[in-house]
Amino acid sequence: MSGSDAGRDGAGDGRPGREAPTGAYAGRRRRRRGRGERSMVPDASFSSYYGKPVLNKPTWKALDIAGYLYLGGLAGASSLLAAGGELTGRPGLAAPAKLGAAGAISLSLAALVHDLGRPKRFLNMLRVFKPTSPMSVGSWILVGYAPLTMAAAATEAAGRYRLLGSTAAEVAGRYRLLGTAATLAAAVLGPAVATYTAVLLSDTAVPSWHEGYRQLPFVFAGSAAAAASGLALAAAPAAQAGPARRTALLGATLELGAFQLMKRRMGITAEPFDRGSPRILLRASEALTVTGAALALLSGRLRDRRVALAAGAALLTGSAALRFGVFHAGVASAEDPRYTVVPQRERLTKQGS
Structure with a gap:
């Protein structure tokens, strides 16, 4: 029987499936009448075949890779402070x-090799130099940077202790030029060491890393500066820690400002930063970094060693919390297909308009 026949015979007033809903849905619609139309379109759901994620989440170990990110930043920025201290007496x-x-770059390399499983895998990355690959470029930067820091540290130690029967003054005079050259050369590579890992993360398909590619290097640069200044404040005499205090303020400002700007520009892919364990880590990082910068400025006025130590601990811990928070947020974004599908649809819509 057609819809018109139903109207003539009194069996219904409209076409089935449109004006005359039946079954449980009809009862729900009658009950909701007067409170607005019920949506006929179900909420969007994002899934892939067999319930598997759109992306394979990173298999990196959190302690190894987040530690590698943190220690590399600490090392690179520390080289800049070392060069500044060397040049300003x-x-x-x-x-x-x-x-x-x-020490930081040694531990960073150890963490990277531990995650790779075998040292040979790191050496395999050095078989070619590929300028378009952040991993390849970063590996070669580390190979050039690490020996320079070792040479700078070794000559510093040689100038303080007796070596093979020579007096400290003789050793210091013999190796002073070598140590200064190594320190300055390490400082040249320091900014790249501190920030190339941000480029490495942004070059992946992980949504919450990739979409932050504009600001993430600045976030890592600020975080590295804060960590290095924290180490210097904890170890250097207050009278000589002026550059570290200024670096702490600059690093904290850059880190916090760039991170907030990054989240605003990322859209939906910024959500993982504000959920679960990443949210806890990143909120702790903000609080520790602000506190550390404030204590760093206060330590310059009070000349109190305890305040400087507290500032150093807060800055070092805050920088570590940032790296671990960014790492875990990226993993969470790879596990949820929504953070991959929605940005792709938005880009297609912009292209079509």
Whole structure:
């Protein structure tokens, strides 16, 4: 029986499926009449075949890779402070910065190799140099940077202790030029070491890393500066820590400002930063970084060693919390298809308009 026949025979007033809904849905619609139309379109859901994510989430170990990101930034920025201390006659600032850079980059490389599983895999990355690959470029930067920090730290140590029967003054005079050259060369590569990992993350398909590619290097640069200044404040004499205090303020401002700008420009892919464990880590990072910068300025006025130590601890911990928060947010965004599908649809819509 057609819809017109139903109207003539009194079996219904309209066409089935449109004006004359039946079953449980009809009852719901009658009950909701007067409160607005019920949406006929279900909420969008994002899934892929067999319920698997659109992207394979990163298989990197959190402790290894987030630690690698953090320690690399600490090393690179510490080399800049070491060079500044060297050039301005602040040995109490230059010495801990040199040793900190060497120690941090050693631990960073160890974390990277541990995640790779075998040292041979890191060496395999050096078989070619590919300028379009952040991983390839970063590997070669590390190979050039690490020996320079070791040389700077070794000559610093040689100038303080007796070596093979020579007096400290003789050793210091013999290796001073070599140590200065290594320190300055490491400082040239320091900014790249501190920020190339942000480019590495942004070059992946992980939504919350990729969509932040404009500001993430600045976030990592500020975080690295804050961490390096924290180490210097904790180890250097207050009278020579002026550059570290100024670096702490600059790094904290850059980190917090760039991160907020990044989240505003990322759209939906910024959501993982404000959910779950990344939210806790990043909120803690903000609080620690602000507190550390304030204590750094206060330590310059009070000349109190305890305040400087507290500032250093807050800045170091805040920088670490940022790197771990960014890492976990990226993993979470890869697990949810929505953060991959929605930005793609938005880009297609813009292209079609």
